Amino acid sequence: SQTIHQWPATLVQPVGSPLSLECTVEGTSNPNLYWYRQAAGRGLQLLFYSVGIGQISSEVPQNLSASRPQDRQFILSSKKLLLSDSGFYLCAWSVGSAGRNSPLHFGNGTRLTVT
Amino acid sequence: KNQVEQSPQSLIILEGKNCTLQCNYTVSPFSNLRWYKQDTGRGPVSLTIMTFSENTKSNGRYTATLDADTKQSSLHITASQLSDSASYICVVSQSGNKLVFGAGTILRVKS
Numbered sequence: 001s002q003t004i005h006q007w008p009a010t011l012v013q014p015v016g017s018p019l020s021l022e023c024t025v026e027g028t029s030n031p032n033l034y035w036y037r038q039a040a041g042r043g044l045q046l047l048f049y050s051v052g053i054g055q056i057s058s059e060v061p062q063n064l065s066a067s068r069p070q071d072r073q074f075i076l077s078s079k080k081l082l083l084s085d086s087g088f089y090l091c092a093w094s095v096g097s098a099g100r101n102s103p104l105h106f107g108n109g110t111r112l113t114v115t
Numbered sequence: 116k117n118q119v120e121q122s123p124q125s126l127i128i129l130e131g132k133n134c135t136l137q138c139n140y141t142v143s144p145f146s147n148l149r150w151y152k153q154d155t156g157r158g159p160v161s162l163t164i165m166t167f168s169e170n171t172k173s174n175g176r177y178t179a180t181l182d183a184d185t186k187q188s189s190l191h192i193t194a195s196q197l198s199d200s201a202s203y204i205c206v207v208s209q210s211g212n213k214l215v216f217g218a219g220t221i222l223r224v225k226s
Contacts, residue, residue, distance in 0.1 A: 043216030099208040106158030
């Protein structure tokens, strides 16, 4: 069966520090991979998605970047965190594009607090 | 503007009772509509996916309906349990990797 691992679960970082969140998927090949951010009281916002190794699409200009060094590994990074980067970050995967009739499978998220 | 509006924002019901959550959308073009359940501090889990031609879809005690003409969907929970306490998120898919998420309805089931 397929599983998705996301870590760390919680993270407290000072403003200006770097960030690296990692996500790995097991049990499937060539998944589409996604990073979402969830703010309290608002819908999930798509940050990045990837349809293959080294292929990254950015949805929202921001202080973050993403990389996909391996087929089932997706990394969210920042060189210098801002207070506004605080939030709940979710990694997800799908078979084919998320807009088709296949569900998105989410990890359990990382709660990031920038102080 | 593509939007998904959910109501109510929050709801408290007694264990064993039924409830219905609403979702109205203005997303176009439309590919499918999904309902997700998100427990506190966890990632969302898919409950149902409905395409344009589907009016009703069930998953255990969860039944989703879709009216593509009025652009409305509902999620009905039957005989609620304490474990149903969660946020329920309505998501409308356009095409490609474009999904529009609602803000969710927070359901609390009391004993």
